[in-house]
Amino acid sequence: MSAVTLSPAPPAAPAQPARKASRWERFLASDSLAGWGFASPAMLLIAVFGVAPIVWSVVLSFQRNNLLSQGTWIGFKNYERLMRDPLFAHSVRLTVLYAALFVPISIVLSLLCAVALNRKLWFIRLYRTAIFLPVVASTVAEAILFLWLFDPYYGVVNVALSKLGIPQQSFFQNPSQALYCIVIMTVWGWLGFSVIIYLAALQGIPKELVEAAAIDGASRWRIFRRVELPLLGPTTLFLVVYLSINALQLFDEIYVTTRGGPLNSTLVVVYYLYQQAFQFFDAGYATAIAYVLFLGILVLTIVQLLIGRRFVHYRS
Amino acid sequence: MEAAARRQELLPEIGSLETEAGEGRRRGLSAWHLFLVPMSLLMAFPFIWMFITAVSTLPETRRFPPSLPHAIQWHNFIDAWTTVPFDRWLLNTTIVAVASVVGNLVFCSMAGYAFARLRFIGGGTAFLLILATLMVPFQVVMIPTLLIVRGLGLVDTLGALIVPNLVTPFGIFLLRQFFKTLPVEIEEAARIDGASRFGTLVKIVLPQMKAPLATVAIMTLLWRWNDFLWPLIAIQTESRYTLPLGLAAFQGAHFTNWPLLMAGTLMSQLPMLIVFVVAQRWFVQSLASSGIKG
Numbered sequence: 001m002s003a004v005t006l007s008p009a010p011p012a013a014p015a016q017p018a019r020k021a022s023r024w025e026r027f028l029a030s031d032s033l034a035g036w037g038f039a040s041p042a043m044l045l046i047a048v049f050g051v052a053p054i055v056w057s058v059v060l061s062f063q064r065n066n067l068l069s070q071g072t073w074i075g076f077k078n079y080e081r082l083m084r085d086p087l088f089a090h091s092v093r094l095t096v097l098y099a100a101l102f103v104p105i106s107i108v109l110s111l112l113c114a115v116a117l118n119r120k121l122w123f124i125r126l127y128r129t130a131i132f133l134p135v136v137a138s139t140v141a142e143a144i145l146f147l148w149l150f151d152p153y154y155g156v157v158n159v160a161l162s163k164l165g166i167p168q169q170s171f172f173q174n175p176s177q178a179l180y181c182i183v184i185m186t187v188w189g190w191l192g193f194s195v196i197i198y199l200a201a202l203q204g205i206p207k208e209l210v211e212a213a214a215i216d217g218a219s220r221w222r223i224f225r226r227v228e229l230p231l232l233g234p235t236t237l238f239l240v241v242y243l244s245i246n247a248l249q250l251f252d253e254i255y256v257t258t259r260g261g262p263l264n265s266t267l268v269v270v271y272y273l274y275q276q277a278f279q280f281f282d283a284g285y286a287t288a289i290a291y292v293l294f295l296g297i298l299v300l301t302i303v304q305l306l307i308g309r310r311f312v313h314y315r316s
Numbered sequence: 317m318e319a320a321a322r323r324q325e326l327l328p329e330i331g332s333l334e335t336e337a338g339e340g341r342r343r344g345l346s347a348w349h350l351f352l353v354p355m356s357l358l359m360a361f362p363f364i365w366m367f368i369t370a371v372s373t374l375p376e377t378r379r380f381p382p383s384l385p386h387a388i389q390w391h392n393f394i395d396a397w398t399t400v401p402f403d404r405w406l407l408n409t410t411i412v413a414v415a416s417v418v419g420n421l422v423f424c425s426m427a428g429y430a431f432a433r434l435r436f437i438g439g440g441t442a443f444l445l446i447l448a449t450l451m452v453p454f455q456v457v458m459i460p461t462l463l464i465v466r467g468l469g470l471v472d473t474l475g476a477l478i479v480p481n482l483v484t485p486f487g488i489f490l491l492r493q494f495f496k497t498l499p500v501e502i503e504e505a506a507r508i509d510g511a512s513r514f515g516t517l518v519k520i521v522l523p524q525m526k527a528p529l530a531t532v533a534i535m536t537l538l539w540r541w542n543d544f545l546w547p548l549i550a551i552q553t554e555s556r557y558t559l560p561l562g563l564a565a566f567q568g569a570h571f572t573n574w575p576l577l578m579a580g581t582l583m584s585q586l587p588m589l590i591v592f593v594v595a596q597r598w599f600v601q602s603l604a605s606s607g608i609k610g
Contacts, residue, residue, distance in 0.1 A: 035436025042427035049480040050449035053457035130356035136588040138542030140560040200604035252544040290456040
């Protein structure tokens with residue numbers, strides 16, 4: 001703190017009201033001027049585009065608002081309607097089903113890949129590049145690509161199935177298959193990310209621990225089960241939380257592939273929210289949905305962290 | 317010194333990722349190949365098929381079973397480029413991505429440094445507020461943000477995509493954590509020698525922050541390049557589309573012309589694919605550290 005008086009005053013620090021001269025002097029002598037000078041551009045942007053929208057959205061969720069005229073206050077009506085909306089309940093069930101498939105499949109598959117890639121093997125770089133590469137694909141590119149792969153008439157997946165003697169499927173156009181196709185597509189898109197996180201964590205495990213277990217005569221499987229897997233606990237917990245949050249917010253892929261159809265079979269919560277806001281222009285109701293989604297994410301995250309605390313051991 | 321040790325702990329575990337595999341086994345054949353070969357093929361296949369389709373003729377893609385193209389149709393790329401204002405969309409996406417990367421590097425490092433090093437009135441509260449916004453899903457704020465952007469007269473301009481993204485709570489948080497691990501002694505020495513706060517930050521501190529700054533740059537680039545929901549609601553005019561928006565519209569208009577669509581999709585991903593292949597090590601490190609810290 002001693003060197004502070006040397007600094008020339010940075011510009012654009014918002015003045016703090018000073019009642020006494022001594023307080024003003026203390027303010028100047030502290031880091032406050034420099035602190036606010038450095039932080040104010042970011043703070044201003046976050047206040048306008050981060051904090052203000054949060055507050056505003058609370059107000060919106062109590063309004064009937066069509067995005068064009070001034071909204072009218074309707075109290076808890078949006079939330080009451082939400083509780084009785086069968087389509088919303090349907091979208092919640094679909095979203096939960098999607099997350100319940102996407103997260104465990106991603107975790108198991110990425111752990112398997114990370115363990116395999118954490119080895120000195122021939123072509124390991126090639127394997128790594130192939131498995132990491134989908135990370136850079138945009139959700140829109142991914143969705144268009146899978147529309148083509150799963151095309152009912154000329155798609156390559158149907159060709160592979162016909163070789164196995166399975167008749168042509170309509171995939172995204174079939175209400176009982178569309179959601180599963182979206183699971184496959186998004187697992188492909190997200191796998192590289194989870195593998196990278198697991199691989200970084202695996203390489204952070206001290207070699208001494210693994211070697212000590214090996215000297216004690218533990219088998220490869222036992223070392224993995226008893227040493228590596230427990231040490232990956234915090235990473236697994238992080239990935240479960242992070243992937244769940246993203247799964248509950250699924251939108252882009254739905255928009256490009258099925259638009260919630262066929263027969264509402266992929267109408268996940270965020271797509272329903274988008275429909276309400278930008279097709280039916282009911283911004284108040286859409287914001288109420290967003291808040292319920294937020295609450296759901298918050299509760300799920302807290303539950304996951306609490307469960308995690310019982311099973312995950314952190315290295316001291 | 318304790319802080320330096322903490323940083324040593326953080327970085328090598330991420331940094332070593334790409335260079336060498338961790339296990340003590342010798343390079344060679346292993347049962348793992350039986351898993352890795354099909355897995356890699358499965359992961360790479362969609363890209364390979366995208367390329368094959370992109371250089372096929374339309375009748376070739378409509379054969380059943382499909383076959384390899386008899387000649388490579390490079391002109392599909394030119395056709396896709398000229399059928400839609402692809403150059404315009406590429407330019408728009410580049411402008412948005414570059415402006416956001418620069419904004420994040422400048423504003424997040426200034427704010428991150430302030431929160432890590434300077435004790436200022438309201439600083440703690442402000443930082444908590446930033447952390448709180450990190451938790452709120454985008455869907456909650458997107459409608460009010462649209463109204464704010466409209467109020468500022470930015471709606472349906474590239475500004476709508478740039479200004480709200482000039483700074484991210486993630487960037488501030490990540491950089492603050494890394495600033496905290498740097499030894500403070502060098503900075504104090506520079507300050508005693510008469511350097512200003514800003515001079516110290518630019519000349520002394522930031523050069524030690526290459527890895528986390530690269531993380532912020534790469535993550536911002538990737539997010540902005542691929543962003544869809546926000547451009548979808550903030551942009552209406554076709555000439556102001558970004559690539560994901562344009563591709564989605566393209567797909568809606570030409571949904572059976574797969575060679576053209578695949579050529580367009582491939583081109584839209586090419587810049588990121590090239591960046592990934594060239595800078596794979598940095599990319600992987602960035603994702604690993606953003607995941608661990610974010």
